[in-house]
Amino acid sequence: MxxxxxxxxxxxxxxxxxxxxxxxxxxxxxxxxxxxPAPMPNFKGKPLMAVYRTVDAGTRIDVRDVSGFKRHVLWPANWKACTQVPAAGAPVGAPVEIGVVKNAERCP
CATH class of the missing domain: 1.20.5 (Single alpha-helices involved in coiled-coils or other helix-helix interfaces)
Structure with missing residues (x-):
């Protein structure tokens, strides 16, 4: 100036x-x-805790077991992301849906 x-x-x-x-x-x-907002990151294969740390606190996150056992996620540190909606690169919508399995398991 x-x-x-x-x-x-x-x-x-x-x-x-x-x-x-x-x-x-x-x-x-x-x-x-x-x-x-920033585009949705790719969470596939990442720890579920990374999802909670990355997504804005005001965004609802729905988590479900995609292993077929229909287990409840009580301790997020024991789970990893396999699927996500919205997809990586898309605008973050509410709610974010994350399909998870236990850390030692393979994603279906």
Missing amino acids: TIVDSGRSPVMKKIITVVGVLAASALGLAGQAQAG
């Missing part, structure tokens, strides 16, 4: 500069906010 010297005091010049910098910062942040 260039300020033309029009006889203003040094203090006034600093105030104008600070206001200009703040306005430019606000415009930059507004542009970032309009960019939208």
